[in-house]
Amino acid sequence: xxxxxxxxxxxxxxxxxxxxxxxxxxxxxxxxxxxxxxxxxxxxxxxxxxxxxxxxxxxxxxxxxxxxxxxxxxxxxxxxxxxxxxxxxxxxxxxxxxxxxxxxxxxxxxxxxxxxxxxxxxxxxxxxxxxxxxxxxxxxxxxxxxxxxxxxxxxxxxxxxxxxxxxxxxxxxxxxxxxxxxxxxxxxxxxxxxxxxxxxxxxxxxxxxxxxxxxxxxxxxxxxxxxxxxxxxxxxxxxxxxxxxxxxxxxxxxxxxxxxxxxxxxxxxxxxxxxxxxxxxxxxxxxxxxxxxxxxxxxxxxxxxxxxxxxxxxxxxxxxxxxxxxxxxxxxxxxxxxxxxxxxxxxxxxxxxxxxxxxxxxxxxxxxxxxxxxxxxxxxxxxxxxxxxxxxx
Ligand SMILES: Cc1ncc(COP(=O)(O)O)c(C=O)c1O
Numbered sequence: 001x002x003x004x005x006x007x008x009x010x011x012x013x014x015x016x017x018x019x020x021x022x023x024x025x026x027x028x029x030x031x032x033x034x035x036x037x038x039x040x041x042x043x044x045x046x047x048x049x050x051x052x053x054x055x056x057x058x059x060x061x062x063x064x065x066x067x068x069x070x071x072x073x074x075x076x077x078x079x080x081x082x083x084x085x086x087x088x089x090x091x092x093x094x095x096x097x098x099x100x101x102x103x104x105x106x107x108x109x110x111x112x113x114x115x116x117x118x119x120x121x122x123x124x125x126x127x128x129x130x131x132x133x134x135x136x137x138x139x140x141x142x143x144x145x146x147x148x149x150x151x152x153x154x155x156x157x158x159x160x161x162x163x164x165x166x167x168x169x170x171x172x173x174x175x176x177x178x179x180x181x182x183x184x185x186x187x188x189x190x191x192x193x194x195x196x197x198x199x200x201x202x203x204x205x206x207x208x209x210x211x212x213x214x215x216x217x218x219x220x221x222x223x224x225x226x227x228x229x230x231x232x233x234x235x236x237x238x239x240x241x242x243x244x245x246x247x248x249x250x251x252x253x254x255x256x257x258x259x260x261x262x263x264x265x266x267x268x269x270x271x272x273x274x275x276x277x278x279x280x281x282x283x284x285x286x287x288x289x290x291x292x293x294x295x296x297x298x299x300x301x302x303x304x305x306x307x308x309x310x311x312x313x314x315x316x317x318x319x320x321x322x323x324x325x326x327x328x329x330x331x332x333x334x335x336x337x338x339x340x341x342x343x344x345x346x347x348x349x350x351x352x353x354x355x356x357x358x359x360x361x362x363x364x365x366x367x368x369x370x371x372x373x374x375x376x377x378x379x380x381x382x383x384x385x386x387x388x389x390x391x392x393x
Contacts, residue, residue, distance in 0.1 A: 005381060006330035008189035008303070011268065011372040019260035023252045034252035038259045039199075045262060046174030048182070048201035050208035052215060053255060057156045057185025057198035059215075059248035061089035064181045064200045067210035068124050068150040070095045077117050078126040078154070080337035080357040081107045086128055086154050087338050091347075098122065099339050101354040105293045106130065107306070107364075110356070111139040118143075124150045129158035129173060131304035131334075131366075132272075136297050137178035138166045151178065156185035157303035159192065160269035164297040173301075174201050181207060186254075189370075191268050191301060192261035194254035218245030264371075271371040272302040275378060279305055279367075282382050288313055288389040289363075304334060308363040316392045321365060323388045329381060332366045 023034055039051040054060040070076065072094030078086050080099040087097035100117045103110045107130045114125070125144055127135035137153070144151045153173065155161070161173040171177045174184065181204075184190075186197035200211050213220060220226070221239045228240055250258075276292070283291045289307040294300055309317055324331045337357045339349035352358070368381050 002328035002380070004328045004330045005368045005373065005377045006370070007332045007366050007368050008370045009372065010188040010193045011264075011370070012193075013264075015263075016257055016260045019256040020253055023256040026252075028252050030249060030251040030253075032252040034255040034259065035250060038250075038255035038262070041259055041262050042174075042184075042199055042201070045265065046172050046176075046182075046201055048174055048176050049203045050201065050205065052200050052208065052211040053250045053258070054198045054200065054215060054248045055250055056196045056248075057183060057187065058085040058089060059246070060183045060185070060198035060200045061085055061152075061154065062092050062246075063211050063214040063248060064152050064183055064207075065089050065093055065095070065124065066214045067200075067202075067207045068152060068180065070123055073121065074123045075119065075121040076124040076126050077114060077122055079107075079109045079128045079130070080339055080354045081130055081335050081360060082128040082154065082338060083156070083335060084338050084341060086126060087344075090124075095123075096121075096347075097338075099337070099349070099354050099357075101356045102130075102360060104356050104360060105290070105308075106133050106295065107357070107360050108133060108135045109140075111136050111143065114140075115143060118147050118149070122147070122149060124152055126152050126154055127179075128154040128156075129161060131292065131306055132157045132161050132301035133292070133294065134158060134161050134163035134173055134298035134300070136295070137163050138297070141178040150180045153179045153182040155182045156187075156190065156198070158301055159184055159190065160265055160301035162299040170299075176201055176203050180204060186258055186261075190303065191272075192258060192265050194250065194258040194261070197250050197254050197258060213243055214245045215248045216245060217241060217247060218243040268371040269301045271373075272369055273300075275369050275373060276300070276302045276305055278378055279369075279382070283307070286386075286389075288393065289365075302369055304366045305369040306334065306364050306366045308360065309365070313389075313392065314362050317362065317365070320388055320392055323391070324365070324367075324384065327384045327388070329368060329384055331368070333361070333364055334366050335361070337361055
């Protein structure tokens with residue numbers, strides 16, 4: 001069989017390997033200088049004032065919801081077309097996710113229909129930039145301001161994407177110009193990788209301080225922040241646990257890899273946009289499926305390239321998918337609407353809650369796109385897809 005072309009994968013070069021080795025040969029494997037270097041490189045790249053890296057994107061989401069004050073009985077509003085982590089992290093804190101329906105083409109939250117979901121328990125809106133295409137953040141911010149809600153962007157797909165910010169023109173996703181915090185993931189299928197890893201970006205120092213506490217057991221060693229009045233006279237060893245935190249720290253080994261990867265992110269994003277442009281040109285107006293769109297307020301970083309089958313092929317999606325896999329295309333279906341998962345059903349979520357998301361799910365297939373994919377891989381993907389579509393049509 002032909003080699004498998006995955007839907008996405010990491011790109012590791014000799015510089016990355018040497019960066020990791022240099023940490024292995026250094027004094028610190030964790031809690032050392034590579035963390036701060038990676039955080040400041042991410043700040044510089046995105047334009048956000050503060051950055052805290054985490055052991056995963058999921059940990060970063062959990063910490064951001066904690067920092068936002070999310071608590072038992074509160075609600076967040078998010079998209080059902082996301083990885084389960086986006087809403088699971090709210091459940092960790094005893095809060096309830098409310099799923100709001102998506103646009104049929106971008107599969108991003110439909111901001112126009114979001115307002116009707118805002119009840120008095122809602123504290124946070126979590127737009128997910130599906131596939132790397134930004135949500136209309138100016139519209140989300142306006143709604144959040146009207147109801148005094150926190151906005152946390154799940155940008156796990158969208159490092160390197162751009163969004164219009166109204167009067168300020170364009171900004172990189174992660175600059176937090178229209179949000180309170182932004183989440184990144186560095187899983188190997190994402191734009192850059194640290195193996196596992198994530199980050200929270202913010203321009204708010206109070207949120208940043210809460211993120212740091214949560215990341216490391218709720219402990220601070222900064223004497224200016226000590227709150228205890230009854231611990232007597234302690235020496236330099238003294239530290240304080242001020243809330244229930246976790247060990248969500250990234251290691252220096254991971255941070256060094258991330259730092260090295262980040263120097264190449266522009267190239268990684270450019271390649272993905274070039275592959276998307278090629279796909280768009282050959283797939284345009286084909287009779288079998290719709291191709292991704294790009295709105296005038298967003299420049300996608302194309303974490304995914306997701307095709308949507310036309311009506312007459314929807315019932316054949318399973319067969320098409322199996323044939324693609326059989327021909328060595330590592331295609332994937334992203335995502336099953338989260339509330340259809342059995343665990344969510346046990347929490348009372350029901351079929352039919354977001355009909356556009358369910359319809360998107362029936363049609364979607366994500367095809368290969370990543371830096372390191374050759375032009376010959378690209379041609380093979382296109383030829384194989386057309387061959388299969390002709391067979392099943
Ligand atoms: C949209 C989205 N949110 C959150 C996550 C969780 O990130 P991680 O896998 O780094 O924990 C992912 C990663 O798969 C994701 O795609």
